[in-house]
Amino acid sequence: MYALNGVTKTYTKHGGTVAAVRDASLSIADGEWVAIQGRTGSGKTTLLQLLGAMLRPDHGVVGFGGRDLARLSETELTQVRAAEIGFVFQTFNLIPTLSAAENVEAALVPQRVPPADMQTRAALALDSVGLADRAHHLPSELSGGQQQRVGIARALVKQPKVLLADEPTGNLDVDTRDEIMSLLETLWRERGLTLVLVTHDSDVAGRAQRVAAMKDGRVSIALAPEEQ
C-alpha cells in the first residue's frame, strides 16, 4: 500500500529549520497494521500527515497504491483524502454543532452521495461502532469514548482502503482505551483495512503487526512486536 523512500520534511520555526522527518524509508503492505511509536516531537504525526496526503515531503517518494503522493496536484490529493484514506484524531475533531450522524455524513459530502444514501450509510456506520441510539446526539452529549467511536465511524463510512489514527486513545482512560482498540482491531480484521496508528503507548503499539519506532525524525526500526 505504502512505499516511502528517502522522505524528508522540514519546517521553518523561529527563523531556523527543523527536520520533522529525515530520510525516512518504510513499506506498509495492503491490510497490514503498523504502529508508529515514539516520543513527543519525534516526528510521528508529521509522518502520519505525509501518509495521509495532508503534507508533501521536501524530498523523497511517498508511494501510495502505485502513485507518488508528492507529485499529485492539490485536487488529486483532496480526492485521495476524500475517497481512500480515513482519519481518526486524538482529540476526536467532531464538529460541535453537528449531531453524531451528521458528523459521519460530513465525510460523505465530498463524494456527492445522495442525501438518502448518506443518511443510510451514516446510520449503518454508527451502528457498526455501537452508537445507533446516539445518532442524533451532539458531541457534547457523548462521552470521550463515544466521541471517538463517532470519529471512527466517520473515518470508515466512506469505505477507505487505509485508516490512519493519530493517538486515538490518547485522551481516553485505560478501560475506554482498551474498548476502542478492540473496536479498531475488529474493524481492521473485518474490513481488511491497512491500519497505521501513531502512539506513544507501548500497550497500544503492542497490538500492531509491526512497530515503526521514530526518534528525531528518523524511522529507526520496523519490527513485528514479537521480534522486539
Add this chain to the structure above:
Amino acid sequence: MTGKSLPAPQGSRAAAPGRRAGHRPARSGHGRWQGRPRFFFVFLYRELRRRQRQALLIGFGLGLGVGLVMVVSAASAGVAAAQAVALRSLYGISTGLTVTEPARHPGALQDPDALLTGGLAPLRSAMTASVSRLPHVASAAGGLQLTELKPSASGLWTNITVDGTDVARPRLGPLAAGTIVSGREFTPTDGAIDVAVIDANYAIESKLRVNSPVVVARTRFKVIGIVRQAQGAGSADVYIPLGAAQRLGRSPGGERLSHQVNVIYVAADSVTHVADVQQEISRLIPSATITSSNDLARAVTGGLQGAASLIGNLGTWVAAAALIAAFALASLLTIAAVTLRTREFGTLKALGWTTSRIIGQITGESAAIGVTGAAIGVAAGFAGTALITLLAPELSASIPQDNGSGKTATIAVRLAAHGTPAITATAALLAISGALLAGALGAWRAARLQPSDAFSRIS
C-alpha cells in the same frame, strides 16, 4: 458490539438503524432538509445557532448601519420633496425654467400710475415661440412682470406688482401656483378685454371683490377672480392679460412694450431634460438668465435649507461612519470565528472537503447574517423614517422673488421622510454586501488553512 455490519456500499437501500422502532426521533432536524444542498443548510443553520449572539451582533451592527443610511436617504428624499413642494408653491412648475434678461439701465423712472418693467430687460414676444420649438420643451409662455407706484389706503406711496399673463396658458407661470378662491381664472377669450385676477391679500387690503373695478395705469379692469397664493408667495398683486400689459407697460426708458415680454416661462417635457433645455435656451439667447428649479432650490434659505445641510453633511457622515464601523465589526468577528474554527476546517479538509466548498459554507453563513442585517436595517430604517415624519417640525423655505421687486417669499413646509423601494433595496443590498465582504475575508483566511490544521490546538 461490533458484530453489526459496516457501512453498506453506495446506493444501498438498507434500512437505517436510526429509523427503526424504539430509536430516538430526529431532534436535530434530520429529514427536514432534503435534496443535494441539505447538508449545506443543516451545517449553516447549526453554526449560526451556535454563534447566535455573534451573528445577531453582526446583524444588528449591519442593520444599524444600513438603517441609518436608509433614514438619511429617506430624509434627503423628503427634503427634496419639500423643496419641490416649496418651488411648486412659489413658482408653479417643478420641471420649469424661467428666462429673463437683466435690464442694462434699470431706470429711475418712478412716475405715479406708470406701469414699468423694473429690473428686467424686454425680450421680443417672438422669442417665446422660438423657445417653444426647442427640443424637449413641452410649452413656453411669455409674461410681463411690472410694477406701479400707487398711493396705498394709508396714504403712503407703495409699489404694486402687476403680472401680464398669457391667458392661453394660465397654468404656466406664477398663477399656476395659486388657487382661485373666488370667481374664475383667465380663459383664452379674456385676451381682448380688460379683466384682472387679483391676489387674495391685495383684495383684502384694497377691499376688492369679484366684479369690483381695479385700476392699473389709469385703466379700469374688472376683477374676474381672486387667487390665493401659497403663504407669502404672491409674485404679483394684480394679474392682467399679457396684451393689456404690453399696451399699458413702459420700459425704464419710457418706450412702449408692444410685442415684448420680460420673462419667458418654459416647461421641459421631463425633469431629466431640464438641463438640456437650459443649454438650448442659452444658445438661443446668450445674454439671458435662465433659472431652473435646481437653481431655485439652491436659492432656498430658512429652516428647510438648514435641514438639507444637516442631512447632507452630518447625516451622510454619521451614516457612512456607522456603515464602515458595521462592516469592520462584521469582518473582524468573521475572521475571529474562522480562526477559532481552524481545527474544524482543517478536519473538513482532511476529510476531503475542497477549499471552495468550505468557502461556500462560510459565504453562506455570512449571507444569512447579511439577510438578517438587511431585515433589521430595513425595519430600523422604516422606524427611523416614520419617527422623522412624526417628530419633524414645520420648516420654513424662503426664496427670493425674481420679478425685480426684491421681495422674499416664505412658505412653511412639512418635512416627511420618504422611504422608497429603491432606498429599501439599496439598504438591503448594502447589508448583504457588507456581510459578504466580511465572509470573503473569513473565506480568505479559511482558504489558507491546510488539512494538517486538523491537528491544530485551536478549537
